[in-house]
Amino acid sequence: MNGQITRNPKLAWREVDGEMVIISPEDSQVHELNETASLVWKHAEGKTLDELAEKISAEYEVARETARADLEELLAALGEKQLMFVSPEAKG
Amino acid sequence: MWPCARYGSCESTVGANATPKKPSALVPNQVSVAILTSTNELRLSALTHPAIANETGYGQPVFIGRIYGSGELRGSSQIPLLRISPPVHLRKTSGLVHPVEPLDNCLPLQISIGSVPLSLFIREEALLEPATRRYREFAHDSENGFPIVLKKPEARTRERGEFSYLLDDARLILRSQGAEFHGVRHEYALDSLLRILLTMVLLPQRGFLLHGATVVRDGRAYIFFGRSGAGKSTVASLSPNGSVLTDEISLLRYSNGCWQAHGTPFWGEFRAAGQNRLVPMAGLYLLKQASEERVETLDARQALRALLPCVLFFANEKPAHETLLRTLLGLIEQIPCHRLHFRRNAEFWKVIAA
Numbered sequence: 001m002n003g004q005i006t007r008n009p010k011l012a013w014r015e016v017d018g019e020m021v022i023i024s025p026e027d028s029q030v031h032e033l034n035e036t037a038s039l040v041w042k043h044a045e046g047k048t049l050d051e052l053a054e055k056i057s058a059e060y061e062v063a064r065e066t067a068r069a070d071l072e073e074l075l076a077a078l079g080e081k082q083l084m085f086v087s088p089e090a091k092g
Numbered sequence: 093m094w095p096c097a098r099y100g101s102c103e104s105t106v107g108a109n110a111t112p113k114k115p116s117a118l119v120p121n122q123v124s125v126a127i128l129t130s131t132n133e134l135r136l137s138a139l140t141h142p143a144i145a146n147e148t149g150y151g152q153p154v155f156i157g158r159i160y161g162s163g164e165l166r167g168s169s170q171i172p173l174l175r176i177s178p179p180v181h182l183r184k185t186s187g188l189v190h191p192v193e194p195l196d197n198c199l200p201l202q203i204s205i206g207s208v209p210l211s212l213f214i215r216e217e218a219l220l221e222p223a224t225r226r227y228r229e230f231a232h233d234s235e236n237g238f239p240i241v242l243k244k245p246e247a248r249t250r251e252r253g254e255f256s257y258l259l260d261d262a263r264l265i266l267r268s269q270g271a272e273f274h275g276v277r278h279e280y281a282l283d284s285l286l287r288i289l290l291t292m293v294l295l296p297q298r299g300f301l302l303h304g305a306t307v308v309r310d311g312r313a314y315i316f317f318g319r320s321g322a323g324k325s326t327v328a329s330l331s332p333n334g335s336v337l338t339d340e341i342s343l344l345r346y347s348n349g350c351w352q353a354h355g356t357p358f359w360g361e362f363r364a365a366g367q368n369r370l371v372p373m374a375g376l377y378l379l380k381q382a383s384e385e386r387v388e389t390l391d392a393r394q395a396l397r398a399l400l401p402c403v404l405f406f407a408n409e410k411p412a413h414e415t416l417l418r419t420l421l422g423l424i425e426q427i428p429c430h431r432l433h434f435r436r437n438a439e440f441w442k443v444i445a446a
Contacts, residue, residue, distance in 0.1 A: 012413035014421060016393050023400075025413045030400055032393070 003087035005044040005052065005075065011083065015042075022083060031083060040074055041084070049075070049086065200239070204232030204368065205286075206343040206354040208293055211237030222279040227357050230368045238270060238293065242282075245275030257288050257406055264288055287341065287358060288406050295412060298419050299345030301404040304376075306337035306353045312374035313353035314444065315342050316432065317402045322379040323436060325360045330438045337367060341404065344373065344423065351427050375428050377444070382433035385443045395429035396420055 007013075013022040020033040020041050033041055044052050053068035060067070078084040200211035201224055209232055214220040219242070245261065255266040262281040263274040266289065273285050291301050304317030305324040309331075316327045328339030341358035344351060347370075355367040378390070378398040390398060399420055407413070434440040 010410060012410050012417060014414075014417045016396060016421065017391065019393065021393065021396055021417065023413045023417065025408050025410045028405065028408070028413075030397075032397070 002048050002050055005047055005049065005084060005086050007041065007045055007084055008082055013041075024082070031081060033083075036070075037074060037078065040071065040078070044075075044084065200237065201227070202232050202234050202237055203227045203230040204234060204237070205230055205290060205356060206294060206299060206345055207347065207370065208290065209234035209237035210286075211239045213239065213241045215242065219276065219279065219282065223282060226279060226283070229355075229366050230357050232368075240271045240273060240286075240289065242273045242276050255292060255407065257285075259284050259288070266292055283358065287404060290343070291404050291406055294343070294345060295407070295415055295419070297345065298347075298422065299343065300416070300419060301356075301358075302342045302344060302399070303340070303402040303404065304342040305339045306342045306355070306371075307331045308335045308337060308371050309374075309441070311371065313337065313371040314374050315344065315353060315376045316379050317342065317376065317399070318379035319402060323381060323434065324379065326436050327379065327434075327440075334367075337369070337371065339365075345370075346419075346422065351423055373427050375430060375444070376423075377430050377432040380431055380433050381436065383435065384433065385435060385440050386433040387443045388431040388433070390429045390431060392421065392424050394431075395424045398429065398431070399424075 008024075010026065011022050011024055013020055015021075015038070018038065019035060020031075020038040022031040022033065022041075023029070024031070040052070043055065047055070049068065049071060053064055053071055056062065056067040056071065057064040062070075075084060075086055079086065198213050198215050200213050201220065203210050203212065205227075211234070212223065214223060245263075255264075257264045257266075260281065262276045262285055264285045265272045265274065271289050273282065276282050276285065287301060294300055302315065302317050303319060303324070304315045305328045307314050307316065307327065316324055318324060325339045328336045337353060337355035338359060340360040341356055343354040343356045345354060346352075351373045352370040353373050354370045357366045359365045376395070376399070377387075396417075403416065403420070405412075405416060432440060432444070
């Protein structure tokens with residue numbers, strides 16, 4: 001899994017006090033992201049999982065592999081909620 | 093430190109106690125704001141264009157001009173914010189977006205709700221009479237209200253660039269310069285469609301309807317909001333005569349540099365009541381029944397979480413939701429939002445005043 005990460009383009013969202021509030025217009029469902037998920041929401045757009053893990057490990061005191069494993073889990077959860085997707089085709 | 097990577101989501105629903113949603117097709121920022129008349133005259137109204145409605149007010153033509161054979165557009169250019177491109181796009185839609193034609197020989201019922209002048213064209217006496225009675229406090233002397241034309245039920249498919257909403261057998265069709273209500277058979281349906289219409293017209297103008305009672309005290313408006321059964325009508329019934337602007341649906345709108353609460357004709361149990369005035373807002377109070385009176389201040393996220401399910405909202409387009417989020421956050425920034433624990437008696441004013 002190393003495709004490009006994208007936000008679901010259909011969603012309306014705003015950052016409120018550092019955390020994301022997201023509305024899915026089709027069913028008016030409101031999602032709130034915690035600090036971690038909000039960080040990923042902000043910085044992941046267009047990046048691959050490897051690139052994002054690299055950035056996270058550089059900025060936070062965390063091993064690259066740990067960050068990657070955490071991100072993988074997080075993106076799976078966000079994908080399940082139809083909030084963010086990882087495109088199937090690997091980049092680079 | 094890399095925060096623990098656990099997905100945290102809390103889910104609620106916008107306007108959960110509003111009527112179930114139907115597909116719609118409002119396309120703000122695009123040609124839905126344009127009307128191309130048979131003489132190739134182009135009129136753009138601010139109704140569905142959030143970027144310019146704030147500046148000009150709804151329904152005011154902000155551009156009147158003509159399209160020439162070459163696709164060239166000439167006319168008044170009062171709207172530098174609006175990109176008109178490409179002309180061919182506008183021509184394509186000329187068959188799709190129609191103005192709303194008022195009924196011949198039918199004097200409109202002129203009312204104004206939330207400073208939105210409306211002209212209701214109702215031909216049926218059986219509907220006109222109760223409507224006149226119900227909205228009497230909101231009668232308004234305006235030549236150019238936003239036209240709402242009541243028509244017979246019509247089998248039709250939705251056209252592009254318009255918002256449509258079906259409520260039981262009645263249908264609202266919102267066009268750039270007016271609305272049609274099809275198949276309205278009683279005043280309840282009329283009232284419901286009017287609320288839906290207002291949510292759409294107010295949205296680009298930093299206004300919205302909220303499930304809440306509005307009570308005026310010392311010249312300022314207190315909004316007590318919550319879902320059905322939260323205690324809105326209780327709060328209203330505990331307030332002095334004449335101080336309640338609505339006991340069911342509040343209309344909040346930013347105008348003249350501040351947030352104001354407007355009286356509405358939308359009262360519980362379909363009572364005809366209300367006062368058509370506007371009062372600067374003091375605060376928002378989410379009602380919660382408890383064993384003691386207490387006020388808890390909410391932060392921006394908590395306030396947003398409290399407000400969203402109580403907003404009357406019918407659009408299902410992304411731009412409309414973005415506008416709603418922007419509007420609510422603007423409100424929260426200026427007006428404090430609280431959770432009010434109360435015992436269904438008038439003691440709550442003590443903790444509010446404190």
